[in-house]
Amino acid sequence: MPKKHRNAYDSEDFVRKYIVFQRKDPHHKYFDKPAMHKAIPSLKGKVVLAIGCGSGSELNYLKKKGADKVVGIDSSKYMVALSKLNAPWAEIHKMSASNLDFKAESFDFVYSDLAIHYIRDIGKVFSEVYKILKKNGIFLFSTTHPIEDTLEEVKLSKHIKLKILGYSKIGKKVNKVYGDYFTPRQIKNRWWEEDEVVFYYTPISYIINKAIRAGFSIQQVLEPKPIAAMKKAYPDFYKRMIKIPFIIIFKLKK
Numbered sequence: 001m002p003k004k005h006r007n008a009y010d011s012e013d014f015v016r017k018y019i020v021f022q023r024k025d026p027h028h029k030y031f032d033k034p035a036m037h038k039a040i041p042s043l044k045g046k047v048v049l050a051i052g053c054g055s056g057s058e059l060n061y062l063k064k065k066g067a068d069k070v071v072g073i074d075s076s077k078y079m080v081a082l083s084k085l086n087a088p089w090a091e092i093h094k095m096s097a098s099n100l101d102f103k104a105e106s107f108d109f110v111y112s113d114l115a116i117h118y119i120r121d122i123g124k125v126f127s128e129v130y131k132i133l134k135k136n137g138i139f140l141f142s143t144t145h146p147i148e149d150t151l152e153e154v155k156l157s158k159h160i161k162l163k164i165l166g167y168s169k170i171g172k173k174v175n176k177v178y179g180d181y182f183t184p185r186q187i188k189n190r191w192w193e194e195d196e197v198v199f200y201y202t203p204i205s206y207i208i209n210k211a212i213r214a215g216f217s218i219q220q221v222l223e224p225k226p227i228a229a230m231k232k233a234y235p236d237f238y239k240r241m242i243k244i245p246f247i248i249i250f251k252l253k254k
């Protein structure tokens with residue numbers, strides 16, 4: 001029986017497994033982290049917020065980049081405890097990105113790495129971040145690329161599965177459509193066989209229009225490819241990621 005979680009990171013057992021997995025299998029460091037780090041603007045003297053700061057390593061990174069003050073928030077009390085352990089110097093709160101309890105216009109830069117796809121209403125996150133950013137402040141975030149979640153898995157045999165967005169035809173007639181790009185929806189994935197992880201899929205235009213409606217202008221959109229070192233470390237993942245995007249990064253400006 002899969003273990004069902006409303007938010008997987010609220011389970012101590014899940015967080016423990018996630019941390020072991022992240023240590024053993026740091027595949028994000030070959031595509032997400034390099035691109036996110038490169039996109040960080042100068043932080044000298046800036047007040048910075050990290051949303052979904054997880055175990056806290058990004059708090060140390062943002063500090064190293066010269067930030068004057070770094071604040072981290074995470075909705076999971078277990079992640080908050082880990083962040084406090086790994087970045088004891090930082091200000092860290094248990095808080096949801098959907099309800100940012102900070103003074104208006106108090107941050108220069110907001111950073112969120114692979115966290116906001118766990119939140120049902122991305123528009124609410126944008127309006128909350130907009131509120132707490134100073135004028136000209138930047139919101140840099142990464143999330144799962146919609147292409148990744150639009151694919152439908154088709155079992156071809158006991159061992160072969162196809163992941164596809166497309167359709168089959170019989171003669172000139174469309175026979176069957178695989179995948180769904182347009183419909184925003186909740187997705188449930190099975191991690192480590194037994195944990196059900198819930199996140200949210202939206203098409204790219206949905207994300208962009210919600211950001212614009214919150215008041216942001218778009219400074220940059222990145223679809224990072226893996227760095228060369230991934231070819232040796234994770235050849236299988238590399239083969240796929242060099243052709244099909246896995247994450248997307250947005251840099252928004254207030």
Ligand SMILES: C[S@@+](CC[C@H](N)C(=O)[O-])C[C@H]1O[C@@H](n2cnc3c(N)ncnc32)[C@H](O)[C@@H]1O
Pocket residue numbers: 007009010051052053054055058073074075076079095096097098112113114115116118119
């Ligand atoms: C995949 S982890 C990424 C952690 C960290 N940013 C990193 O890159 O190592 C996602 C994080 O988002 C947090 N999260 C999920 N929903 C959230 C919410 N509504 N508000 C704040 N954080 C949330 C989780 O608890 C988890 O720590």
